[in-house]
Amino acid sequence: EVQLVQSGPEVKKPGESLKISCKASEHSFTSYWIGWVRQMPGKGLEYMGIIYPADSDTKYSPPFQGQVSISADKSITTVYLQWSSLKASDTAMYYCARFDEYSFDLWGQGTMVTVSS
Amino acid sequence: SYELTQPPSMSVSPGQTAKITCSGDELPNKFTNWYQQKPGQAPILVIYKDSERPSGIPERFSGSGSGTTVTLTISGVQAEDAADYYCQSADSSDTWVFGGGTELTVL
Numbered sequence: 131e132v133q134l135v136q137s138g139p140e141v142k143k144p145g146e147s148l149k150i151s152c153k154a155s156e157h158s159f160t161s162y163w164i165g166w167v168r169q170m171p172g173k174g175l176e177y178m179g180i181i182y183p184a185d186s187d188t189k190y191s192p193p194f195q196g197q198v199s200i201s202a203d204k205s206i207t208t209v210y211l212q213w214s215s216l217k218a219s220d221t222a223m224y225y226c227a228r229f230d231e232y233s234f235d236l237w238g239q240g241t242m243v244t245v246s247s
Numbered sequence: 248s249y250e251l252t253q254p255p256s257m258s259v260s261p262g263q264t265a266k267i268t269c270s271g272d273e274l275p276n277k278f279t280n281w282y283q284q285k286p287g288q289a290p291i292l293v294i295y296k297d298s299e300r301p302s303g304i305p306e307r308f309s310g311s312g313s314g315t316t317v318t319l320t321i322s323g324v325q326a327e328d329a330a331d332y333y334c335q336s337a338d339s340s341d342t343w344v345f346g347g348g349t350e351l352t353v354l
Contacts, residue, residue: 165343167290174348175282175290175333191342192248225289233280233295233335240289 132156134164134226134238141244142216150241152226154207160184163229164209166200169240170222180229181209216245249273249338251346258352265321267349269334272315277337279317281310284348285330293332294319321351329353 137151152164165180179190183202190200199212209226224241227234251271259265269279279297282290292301294310297317307322317336321328334346 167345174331175284175335175345177335177343177345180343189342227290231295231299232278233292234282234290235292235295235301237289237291 132158132228132236134228134236136224136226136238136241139242139244141246143247144216144218144245146216146245147212147214148216148243149210149212150224150243152209152211152238154209154228157207159207159228160204164202165227165229165234166198166209166211167225167227167234168194168222169225175225178211178224183207183209216243218245218247221245249342249344251334251336251344253332253334253346253349255347256350256352258354259324260354261324261326263324265324265328265351267319267321267332267334267351268316269318269336269346270316271336271344271346273338274312274315274317274336279310279312279334279336281308281319282333282335283328283330284333290333324351324353326353 133155160183163180166178168176178194179200181188181200183204202209226238228236281294283293284290293308298310309320331348333348
């Protein structure tokens, strides 16, 4: 059974950089788009963007364009979400999810990012 | 920006039917999916492509649509169905969007 395993929780200071990861347990991963979803504390789900690991084609939701960077390393079946300068407002749970049949059918367990001085 | 509108909360008694709505101008033209999220857990897909049910999802979950409103129906609600439910669809540029979520309470 395919799984998406995300990296562990992070505690960072404002202005620091961060890269979190999402690793698929099977190489078929490269045949699917992988998306990132943000959930701020006590709030709803927000779609951030999506990447096709086979060729790294990437699309961002407008509110997140320029705020984060999504990348992939298909050789190790891993997708990344990266910030160059974190803000307190980036504090949230971040989920990766596989996209298939027009839906996010398989989700990672989530990575909690806390940004605080 | 495009928005999908859901009621913030609703409550039903066990055994009753819950109907959670999601409204958006592009819904007649785009597929809608529904996700269930329980506290402290990642979301799971319960309905995709408007009305398809993934394997392992109970038959009491169904999806339908009429015009700019789609509906997730949970027939014979059970206590374990208490959760937040999110609709998801696309805007005219095919950018994915989630609804604000509906908290379902089973009394």
